[in-house]
Amino acid sequence: MDLNHSDDTLAAASVPNTAKILIAGGFGVGKTTLVGSISEIRPLRTEEPLSERSVGVDSTRGVSAKTTTTVAMDFGRISFQSQLVLYLFGTPGQERFWFMWDDLAIGAIGAVVIADTRRVADCFAAIDYFERNGTPFIIAVNCFDGAPRFEADDIRIALTLQPEVPVVMCDARERDSVKKVLVSLVRYVMNSRSQPNQVSIG
Amino acid sequence: MTSHDGHGERWLDQEAGPVVRLYALTKGRTLPNGGASFGLIDVVVATGERPSEHFRLGPEHRRILGICRRPIPIVDLTSEIDLPLGVVRVLLGDLTGEGLIKVISAQRQPVPDQSLLRMVLNGLESL
Numbered sequence: 370m371d372l373n374h375s376d377d378t379l380a381a382a383s384v385p386n387t388a389k390i391l392i393a394g395g396f397g398v399g400k401t402t403l404v405g406s407i408s409e410i411r412p413l414r415t416e417e418p419l420s421e422r423s424v425g426v427d428s429t430r431g432v433s434a435k436t437t438t439t440v441a442m443d444f445g446r447i448s449f450q451s452q453l454v455l456y457l458f459g460t461p462g463q464e465r466f467w468f469m470w471d472d473l474a475i476g477a478i479g480a481v482v483i484a485d486t487r488r489v490a491d492c493f494a495a496i497d498y499f500e501r502n503g504t505p506f507i508i509a510v511n512c513f514d515g516a517p518r519f520e521a522d523d524i525r526i527a528l529t530l531q532p533e534v535p536v537v538m539c540d541a542r543e544r545d546s547v548k549k550v551l552v553s554l555v556r557y558v559m560n561s562r563s564q565p566n567q568v569s570i571g
Numbered sequence: 572m573t574s575h576d577g578h579g580e581r582w583l584d585q586e587a588g589p590v591v592r593l594y595a596l597t598k599g600r601t602l603p604n605g606g607a608s609f610g611l612i613d614v615v616v617a618t619g620e621r622p623s624e625h626f627r628l629g630p631e632h633r634r635i636l637g638i639c640r641r642p643i644p645i646v647d648l649t650s651e652i653d654l655p656l657g658v659v660r661v662l663l664g665d666l667t668g669e670g671l672i673k674v675i676s677a678q679r680q681p682v683p684d685q686s687l688l689r690m691v692l693n694g695l696e697s698l
């Protein structure tokens with residue numbers, strides 16, 4: 370029977386396991402560089418709701434039903450031998466792309482928030498989002514040439530982080546460095562899961 | 572390409588945009604029928620069934636079915652087919668509604684389990 374045949378084919382075909390990690394941080398902080406250091410970059414077209422602001426730019430006269438416009442973003446893909454594919458999604462920096470974050474965050478292992486010591490405030494928005502959303506995250510300080518070096522504890526204070534949130538130094542251009550960042554995130558998530566939930570109320 | 576001919580800028584070829592407005596492909600729909608949700612890393616595959624007589628397969632439906640002969644995550648399908656994610660989701664909704672496509676591995680909600688985390692950790696460490 371056709372039906373049985375198609376089920377057999379399906380069972381024989383290998384179904385990849387998939388997982389995703391978000392890469393967040395302010396504009397120009399090295400999100401794309403980090404993703405490109407360790408993974409194959411692929412294009413993705415998505416759409417953006419037309420806001421009041423963009424209505425003036427994209428003439429919508431006569432097309433009242435048009436509520437979105439398409440935008441391009443990239444994602445990274447790492448294929449492992451064990452039928453596992455890990456996706457890295459750089460969260461769009463501009464505030465008009467906030468709508469995409471929920472789509473990206475759902476089901477994610479966690480997030481890496483990249484910080485630049487010259488403008489740490491740029492990553493507050495991402496930290497706020499992940500804290501509210503309950504997405505586990507770590508801070509990766511991208512050590513730019515010429516940027517002031519700080520101890521992890523100074524950065525923790527500057528960002529008013531919870532004590533358990535890891536802060537790691539990295540060079541987004543270096544594959545090994547990026548690998549360590551991702552390993553830190555996955556270990557952090559595994560450890561925080563295996564311990565009883567210490568949810569602070571209030 | 573753009574050219575200047577004294578009458579301002581003209582858009583030519585791909586710069587002029589698609590011949591068919593994207594959401595014309597979905598008959599104006601921006602959400603899938605039946606309220607199906609398709610996560611970015613959900614894996615879909617063609618079932619090999621035939622469409623019912625009343626269902627008219629569009630060229631984009633056919634392209635999706637072709638790519639989905641093997642299991643593929645939706646984000647890769649979207650990248651390969653070069654249509655916006657929302658459009659792909661609407662078309663996938665049509666195809667799952669007809670039983671031509673099924674979601675075989677949904678992303679873990681709300682969060683991945685320990686065995687998947689262990690696989691990811693092992694994978695990363697072996698890079």
